[in-house]
Amino acid sequence: MKSGKILASMMAATLLATAPYAASAQADIEPQQTQPLAPEAQTPTNDTSPLVGAGERGDAAEGSDASGYTPLGPEWIKGQPEAGAFGFQEQYSEDGEYALWMHNAILLPIITIISLFVLALLLWVIVRYNKKSNPTPSRTTHNTLIEVVWTVVPALILLVIAVPSIRLLASQYETPPEDAITVKATGYQWYWTYSFPDHGEFEIISNMMPEDEARAKGFPAQLEADNRLVLPVGVPIRLQTTAADVIHSFAVPSLWFKLDAVPGRLNERMLTIEEPGIYYGQCSELCGARHAYMPIAVEALPFEQWQQWVLAQGGTLGGEEATEEDAAVEVGPSADDIETTDTIEEAIDDDLETGTAGA
Numbered sequence: 109m110k111s112g113k114i115l116a117s118m119m120a121a122t123l124l125a126t127a128p129y130a131a132s133a134q135a136d137i138e139p140q141q142t143q144p145l146a147p148e149a150q151t152p153t154n155d156t157s158p159l160v161g162a163g164e165r166g167d168a169a170e171g172s173d174a175s176g177y178t179p180l181g182p183e184w185i186k187g188q189p190e191a192g193a194f195g196f197q198e199q200y201s202e203d204g205e206y207a208l209w210m211h212n213a214i215l216l217p218i219i220t221i222i223s224l225f226v227l228a229l230l231l232w233v234i235v236r237y238n239k240k241s242n243p244t245p246s247r248t249t250h251n252t253l254i255e256v257v258w259t260v261v262p263a264l265i266l267l268v269i270a271v272p273s274i275r276l277l278a279s280q281y282e283t284p285p286e287d288a289i290t291v292k293a294t295g296y297q298w299y300w301t302y303s304f305p306d307h308g309e310f311e312i313i314s315n316m317m318p319e320d321e322a323r324a325k326g327f328p329a330q331l332e333a334d335n336r337l338v339l340p341v342g343v344p345i346r347l348q349t350t351a352a353d354v355i356h357s358f359a360v361p362s363l364w365f366k367l368d369a370v371p372g373r374l375n376e377r378m379l380t381i382e383e384p385g386i387y388y389g390q391c392s393e394l395c396g397a398r399h400a401y402m403p404i405a406v407e408a409l410p411f412e413q414w415q416q417w418v419l420a421q422g423g424t425l426g427g428e429e430a431t432e433e434d435a436a437v438e439v440g441p442s443a444d445d446i447e448t449t450d451t452i453e454e455a456i457d458d459d460l461e462t463g464t465a466g467a
């Protein structure tokens with residue numbers, strides 16, 4: 109009777125242990141092709157890429173004709189949940205690939221071996237040492253060798269897990285280089301805005317694309333956005349998150365990215381996307397009635413094409429230098445003024461007279 113109970117609880121524990129790996133697939137998404145794209149399709153250019161015509165998604169690409177930016181079509185979808193899928197989505201960032209490797213090559217084998225070993229031990233005890241087959245049990249209480257083994261072996265297993273785990277943790281906290289491209293994602297009830305402070309401070313408002321429209325265009329319903337977050341491929345991105353009302357969370361599974369967006373606070377993580385494509389995510393912090401309807405659609409483009417997109421949105425390519433120069437002129441006396449006059453106060457007075465200060 110008792111052994112049956114133990115067995116039942118073990119089965120339950122095994123089921124619980126494997127449950128989190130089940131992907132949260134959306135029921136209404138058509139299974140998409142998972143095959144890697146043909147080599148010529150890996151780098152979309154205006155000549156060879158199967159791009160959607162500008163007119164087909166005019167809402168997502170205002171002024172696309174002049175700038176040459178056209179949103180990528182459904183054949184570029186790389187990161188999205190799939191119906192019936194099991195495990196992680198394919199990874200398109202260095203951290204993601206490493207984490208997936210760690211999960212598949214280290215964690216899963218260790219978990220499997222330990223589970224089978226404990227199961228075998230339990231079965232052995234149940235069969236060999238039950239009351240019927242072993243009526244007079246041994247009274248042994250200590251065995252030094254076994255005690256040393258069951259202390260040292262688990263410690264070594266933990267060590268084997270700790271090394272790649274700490275490496276991954278450190279890599280995820282790596283500070284972006286100074287020239288990384290800054291993007292600020294702000295969560296609202298219930299949509300996202302993306303602003304580019306180093307590129308003219310333009311802002312993209314990204315709402316969920318209506319489901320019928322998304323289906324008609326071949327995009328996954330409830331995951332596609334009317335305006336995507338367009339990012340460059342192969343360069344470090346400083347992705348910052350914040351929120352305007354309640355806590356949201358910016359999460360894109362296939363880019364191994366999840367960062368809470370907290371009102372009054374700026375969180376930051378580096379992201380480098382390896383391939384052009386479309387990667388879907390969702391708000392991952394319960395934020396209210398329409399929490400499920402504020403998807404994240406990331407479109408990764410080669411650097412030059414991303415620049416074209418920036419220009420199409422009214423942004424600038426000058427980066428920080430240009431904005432710093434502008435700021436210097438507006439805010440106060442320039443370095444030249446200070447050199448040719450005696451004091452800073454005088455320089456400010458000069459500027460006030462000529463109307464260049466405090467503009």
Ligand SMILES: [Cu+2]
Nearest residue numbers: 356357391395
């Ligand atoms: Cu949210």
